[in-house]
Amino acid sequence: MSDLNLRDLSPSLWLSSLFHDSELSSGEAFDAVESLYATGATASQLVLRVASRHAEAIAATNQARTRASLAKLGQATRDLSRTPDQNLAADWSSYLQDACQRTLLSLDVLRERGDIFLDHEAAGCPPVLTYDYEVVVDGSELPRPSNYMLLRIVPPNGVTVIDGKRPYIIIDPRAGHGGGIGGFKEDSQVGVALADGHPVYFVSFKRDPVPGQTLADVTRSEAAFVRAVMRRHPDSPKPAVIGNCQGGWATLLLAATNPDLTGPIVLNGAPVSPWSGEVGVNPMRYNAGVLGGTWQPMLWSDLGAGVFDGAHLVMNFEQLNPSRNFFRKYYDLYAKVDTERQRFLEFERWWGGFFLLNEAEIRWIVEQLFVGNRLVHNEARLEPGRTVDIKQIRSPIIVFASHGDNITPPQQALNWIADSYADVDEIRIRGQRIVYMVHEEVGHLGIFVSSKIAKKEHSEVASTMKTIEALAPGLYEMKIEAVSGSGLERSFVVSFHERELSDVRALDDGLDDELPFAAVARTSELQAEAYDVFLRPFVKAAVNRPLASHARMMHPLRAQRALFSSRNPLMAPLQGMAASVAKQRTPAAADNPFVELEQLGADLIEQWLDMYKSLRDMAYEVAFFSFWTHPLAHWFGRSHARRRTLKDKSELRSLPEVQAALGHIADGGFVEAVIRMLVLLAESRGNVRRDRLERSARVLTQDEPFRSLSMDERARIIHEQTLIVRFEMEHAVETLPNLLPDPEERALAAAVAQYVPGAIDEMAPHTLAMLQRFHDVLGLPQVTADVLEDPLQKSPRKSARAKVTKLGNAAE
Numbered sequence: 001m002s003d004l005n006l007r008d009l010s011p012s013l014w015l016s017s018l019f020h021d022s023e024l025s026s027g028e029a030f031d032a033v034e035s036l037y038a039t040g041a042t043a044s045q046l047v048l049r050v051a052s053r054h055a056e057a058i059a060a061t062n063q064a065r066t067r068a069s070l071a072k073l074g075q076a077t078r079d080l081s082r083t084p085d086q087n088l089a090a091d092w093s094s095y096l097q098d099a100c101q102r103t104l105l106s107l108d109v110l111r112e113r114g115d116i117f118l119d120h121e122a123a124g125c126p127p128v129l130t131y132d133y134e135v136v137v138d139g140s141e142l143p144r145p146s147n148y149m150l151l152r153i154v155p156p157n158g159v160t161v162i163d164g165k166r167p168y169i170i171i172d173p174r175a176g177h178g179g180g181i182g183g184f185k186e187d188s189q190v191g192v193a194l195a196d197g198h199p200v201y202f203v204s205f206k207r208d209p210v211p212g213q214t215l216a217d218v219t220r221s222e223a224a225f226v227r228a229v230m231r232r233h234p235d236s237p238k239p240a241v242i243g244n245c246q247g248g249w250a251t252l253l254l255a256a257t258n259p260d261l262t263g264p265i266v267l268n269g270a271p272v273s274p275w276s277g278e279v280g281v282n283p284m285r286y287n288a289g290v291l292g293g294t295w296q297p298m299l300w301s302d303l304g305a306g307v308f309d310g311a312h313l314v315m316n317f318e319q320l321n322p323s324r325n326f327f328r329k330y331y332d333l334y335a336k337v338d339t340e341r342q343r344f345l346e347f348e349r350w351w352g353g354f355f356l357l358n359e360a361e362i363r364w365i366v367e368q369l370f371v372g373n374r375l376v377h378n379e380a381r382l383e384p385g386r387t388v389d390i391k392q393i394r395s396p397i398i399v400f401a402s403h404g405d406n407i408t409p410p411q412q413a414l415n416w417i418a419d420s421y422a423d424v425d426e427i428r429i430r431g432q433r434i435v436y437m438v439h440e441e442v443g444h445l446g447i448f449v450s451s452k453i454a455k456k457e458h459s460e461v462a463s464t465m466k467t468i469e470a471l472a473p474g475l476y477e478m479k480i481e482a483v484s485g486s487g488l489e490r491s492f493v494v495s496f497h498e499r500e501l502s503d504v505r506a507l508d509d510g511l512d513d514e515l516p517f518a519a520v521a522r523t524s525e526l527q528a529e530a531y532d533v534f535l536r537p538f539v540k541a542a543v544n545r546p547l548a549s550h551a552r553m554m555h556p557l558r559a560q561r562a563l564f565s566s567r568n569p570l571m572a573p574l575q576g577m578a579a580s581v582a583k584q585r586t587p588a589a590a591d592n593p594f595v596e597l598e599q600l601g602a603d604l605i606e607q608w609l610d611m612y613k614s615l616r617d618m619a620y621e622v623a624f625f626s627f628w629t630h631p632l633a634h635w636f637g638r639s640h641a642r643r644r645t646l647k648d649k650s651e652l653r654s655l656p657e658v659q660a661a662l663g664h665i666a667d668g669g670f671v672e673a674v675i676r677m678l679v680l681l682a683e684s685r686g687n688v689r690r691d692r693l694e695r696s697a698r699v700l701t702q703d704e705p706f707r708s709l710s711m712d713e714r715a716r717i718i719h720e721q722t723l724i725v726r727f728e729m730e731h732a733v734e735t736l737p738n739l740l741p742d743p744e745e746r747a748l749a750a751a752v753a754q755y756v757p758g759a760i761d762e763m764a765p766h767t768l769a770m771l772q773r774f775h776d777v778l779g780l781p782q783v784t785a786d787v788l789e790d791p792l793q794k795s796p797r798k799s800a801r802a803k804v805t806k807l808g809n810a811a812e
Contacts, residue, residue, distance in 0.1 A: 043629030046279070046512060050625055053280030054618035058611070065607050072600045079593040088593075094586070095594035101581050105337045106330075107564070107571070108578035113345060114565025117352045117558075125207040128180035128350040131156065131190060133202065137228050139221040140210055146217045147206040150225040152199075159194050166263060167229050167239040168193040171203040171222065171247035171254075176310030176317070178353040179204030181244065181445075189242060201229055201239075203247075209307070209358045215253070215365070216383040222254045226261050237711065238263035238395075245269050245408065245444070249369065255393045257382060264396040264468055269408040269444055273419065274370045275517040276411035278509050283617040284320055284407060286624040288371045289516065293524025295531040297366050301359035302539040305548035308362040311354040311555045318557075320406065323609035331602045338587065352561055371524045373517065376419045378644045390420050391430060396468045398478075402439035410438050411508045417475065418501045422646040428473040428726050429657055431719035435468060435496065437478040438507070469715065470697035472679045472722045475499045495689045498682075516628035519637030653727060661723035665731055666738040670749060671705055673739035676721040676732060677753040681770055683725055695790075696756045703792035736777055746778040751791040759786045 083091065120126075127133070132154040139148035150169075155161045170189055172179040179202065193200045203225060210217075229239050240263045243251030248270020255265050277285050301308045318325040333344050357365075367374075374380040380388045401413035414436055421427050427434060476496040552558070566572045588595050627633065634641075652658065678696055700706045700714060709717075725732045740746045754771055757763050760783065763771075771783050 043625070043631070046629055047622060047625045050279055050621045051618065054614065054621070057280065058614045058618070061614075062607065062611060065603075069600060069603055069607065072596070072603070076593055076596045076600060079591075079596065083593060091588075091592050091594060094588045095592050095598075097586060098588035098592075098595075099598070101585060101587075102334050102337050104574070104581050105341075105578050106334045108574045109333060109337065109341050109344060110564040111566060111571045111574050113348050113352070114561045114563070114567075114571070116345060116349055117561040118565055118567070120349060120353055125178045125353045125355065127151065127178060127202070127204045128353065129153070129190070129202065129204075130188075131194075136201065136232075137225055139205075139218075139224075142221055142224055144217045144220045145210045146213050146221040147209045148218055148221045148225075149204050149206070150228060151202040151204055153190055153194065153202055155194055160197060161194065161199050162197040163199060163233055164235050165196075165198045166237040167199040167201060167233050169201045169203060169226060169229060169239050169241045171241065171243045171251055173245035173247045174205055174250075174310075174355060174357070175246045176313030176354060177350060178207065178355050181350055189244075199229075199233060199236075201225070205355070207353075207355050209356055209361065211358075212360075213358050214360045214383065215250075216386070218250070218361070219253050219257060219382060222250065223258045223261060226254070226258070240264045240266065241395075242266040242268065243270055246271070246365075248272070248413075249375065252375070252390060252393070253382060253388055255395050255397075256388050256390055257386070257392075259392045259394045262395045264398060265393075266398045266400065267413065268400045269402070269405055269413060270399070271370070271408040271412045273373065273376050273412050273415035275373045275514045276415040276508060277409050277513070278411065279513050280618075280621065282406065282409050282411075283620050284316075285412075285517075286620055287316070288366075288524055289520040289624045289628055290620055292527060293371045293520065294363060294367045294528040295524070297362045298359065298528060298531055298536070299539065301362065302536060303543055303548065303551065304356075305543055305545045306359055307548070308357045308359060309354065309552050309555060310356060311552070311557045314351070314354060314557060315555075317407070322613055323606045327609055328602075328606050331606075335599070335602070338585065352557070354555075354558065367524070367528070371517075372521050372640075376416045376644070377642070378420075390416060391432075394431065396433040396435070396471075398468070399434070399436040400439070401436065402442045402444075404439065404441040405444040407444040414438075414504050414507060418504045419644060421501065422648060422652060424475050424498075424500055425652050425726060426647065427475055428722050429652060429655055431473050431657075431715065431722075433468060433471050433473055433476070435471075435476045435478050436499075436504075437480070469711075470693055470700050470718075471496065472682050472725075473719055474722075475501070475504075477503070496693065513625075515641055516625065516633060516637070518639075518641035519628050519633040521640045522637050658723050658727055661720045662728060664720070665724050665728060666735045668739045670740065670745050671709070672717060672721060673736055673745075673749050674706075674752050675700070675717055676725060676736070676739070677749065677774055678756060679718070679721050679725045680729070680733065680774075681753060681757060681767060683729065692757055695758070699752060699756065699790065699792060703790065733773060733777055736774065737779075740778060743779075747780060748791055750774050750778060750780055751787050754783060754787040755789070755791055759788065 080088065129151075133151040134154060135149055136152050137150040139146040139150075168189075172181055190200050190202070203222060226239055226241065230236075233239075238261070241251050241254065243249070243266065245268070248267035249272050251265050251267060252270070252272060255262050274285060297308055300312055329344075333340050368380045369375055372379075375388060375390065378387065378389055378391075382388050399413055399417075401408070401410040403410060405413075417434060417436075475498070477499050479495050479497065553562075562568075564571055566575070647655075700718075706714065721732075737746075740749055750771075753774060757767050757771075760768060768783065774780075775782055
């Protein structure tokens with residue numbers, strides 16, 4: 001059978017094949033029809049898979065919830081039937097009084113939320129950080145101005161910051177909300193870093209963008225912020241940059257366009273591969289295919305007189321989970337108003353701060369990222385002539401994702417790795433360290449605001465950044481296990497497991513569901529052009545700035561908050577009434593049968609809303625795949641479906657970096673030998689516990705001769721020795737004697753290599769076997785005794801600079 005495929009045929013050529021047109025031979029015509037049938041069959045299977053998965057999930061979830069509701073209803077009915085009439089009347093009276101009081105108190109909380117919202121708006125929506133801060137750099141004063149600001153977090157009383165420690169820079173998302181979610185409570189990313197003595201800086205932004213501001217200007221501002229932090233901490237390692245959600249891909253842009261600027265970067269719930277996800281699980285990615293692509297933000301920007309209202313994005317997030325956002329959070333406030341008031345208001349202060357973007361900014365986000373997926377395809381242009389290549393990043397990367405995140409599922413957070421690199425060897429060749437961690441259940445916002453996450457995952461990530469640069473280049477999964485203690489005293493064991501790209505792909509359910517997005521991307525481009533030519537002039541002519549400003553204030557999310565504020569004459573008396581009720585508060589007993597019935601009713605309403613959401617998502621996804629998996633849609637999107645061209649394994653060995661490293665396999669001295677031995681041990685283990693990584697980091701950063709190395713020199717040697725081990729492992733072991741001609745140095749290097757993995761009885765068999773091999777090739781006695789103390793502390797070495805001069809000159 002020939003290689004002819006439907007995607008390679010034009011529509012006219014394909015149609016002609018069905019009628020035996022002379023342009024195709026009969027065999028080619030048969031292949032075209034067969035290809036059409038195969039593509040149609042695949043599309044049908046995908047639609048059936050979508051429907052069946054949704055149906056199974058709806059049936060399983062609602063069946064269990066219905067049984068639970070019926071059980072509660074039965075219990076409530078029994079409680080009512082067993083209650084004497086006089087007690088039932090007393091319970092009803094108690095419940096009625098409690099319900100009226102809770103209603104009044106809840107309305108007062110909504111009034112206070114409205115007042116906070118209006119005050120927050122009047123103040124320009126400042127950051128909602130719980131910490132004091134000072135402005136270090138105002139982006140509006142830079143040569144390429146932006147509305148971004150660099151804030152220094154002022155340590156609270158009792159917290160000591162060490163200027164020589166690695167500074168942390170946290171970039172919050174600008175996705176409709178304001179900055180501060182990474183530090184709006186003490187148990188947060190900011191709190192974790194401060195508690196460990198790190199200087200902390202926060203990248204925030206003002207509500208209104210600078211006229212003409214683009215994302216290229218934002219990236220330049222963020223680079224200027226990093227340089228400002230480095231000037232303030234000249235004796236510290238390069239700053240670690242933490243990006244939350246959309247701040248994550250902004251961090252990638254920063255690191256890719258300034259590869260020598262940052263230290264480790266952390267991407268928390270960052271949507272880098274927006275086409276990815278699981279069928280039947282992640283409906284948000286279908287928005288462009290069902291509702292339209294880039295023309296939508298263009299239209300909304302024109303209706304805003306050139307400014308896009310972030311409240312539209314917040315509304316999208318709320319509609320994603322209607323039972324939670326439109327009912328449950330308000331019922332929880334009503335049900336627990338005595339204890340929930342402060343927590344509710346704290347979160348709503350951030351959630352209700354709506355920020356604006358210039359059209360150029362939102363259009364880049366939609367066109368280049370969410371619809372076009374160009375960042376992963378290496379086609380994203382930050383500005384004309386400036387393509388962003390993720391593979392240019394040299395800083396270690398830590399990625400945090402969660403299966404419970406329905407906004408940025410693990411596939412969107414991680415698939416860019418498999419899409420950007422040919423295999424793990426290429427990651428090693430480029431000297432890159434990528435560590436990922438996948439939580440089982442935390443939701444999207446929980447990644448940034450959960451106290452449990454801050455005390456566990458973020459604490460361990462912060463601790464990991466002290467040692468990650470001691471890892472050999474490669475791809476790792478970080479796992480955290482609780483081993484002892486509980487609560488605040490719980491301690492964890494962290495390990496790093498070497499992974500292949502297939503492990504990342506295994507988190508996905510295949511790539512068939514991504515192919516239709518190519519047609520969506522091309523259609524979006526055509527829609528944008530059509531809107532720009534035929535409709536935009538009329539829309540712009542009909543809108544002016546005062547009208548746009550008034551329309552923004554009438555947005556439902558703003559209007560509802562203002563409606564419940566004290567500016568409404570009907571709400572103004574609530575404050576005094578609520579204060580009076582609070583003094584006479586008489587809550588109903590928890591076992592009051594009418595309280596049980598109320599809770600049951602709330603659960604049923606939530607279940608109905610969840611059922612609506614599930615049916616809506618199923619219809620949404622079935623409509624998307626029914627339309628965009630048609631064979632002609634596949635053909636239409638073929639030009640946008642091409643993935644990034646990757647080198648094959650045979651080409652990787654021929655890369656200049658590899659050949660240069662292999663050319664120096666027998667060159668070097670004590671430093672190169674020890675690092676090579678540590679890399680060989682890591683290769684033999686396949687995973688690394690953090691205590692071993694910490695010992696390795698201590699040797700490579702605090703002991704001579706390694707301490708005298710600059711960070712760049714150390715990274716270069718680790719990179720070079722990793723390439724040598726990866727491509728010539730046997731020869732790397734056999735040439736160790738060339739690097740260690742002195743018998744005393746051989747014994748010391750072997751002792752250092754044995755010290756890092758720890759006690760012999762804790763070593764894996766292959767680790768011990770590799771150590772024995774070192775001793776054999778170096779002519780040393782067999783390993784019999786533990787090395788539990790740092791040999792270089794007992795036998796200090798001289799400066800390493802003379803040891804690496806030869807190899808350093810060659811590398812330069």
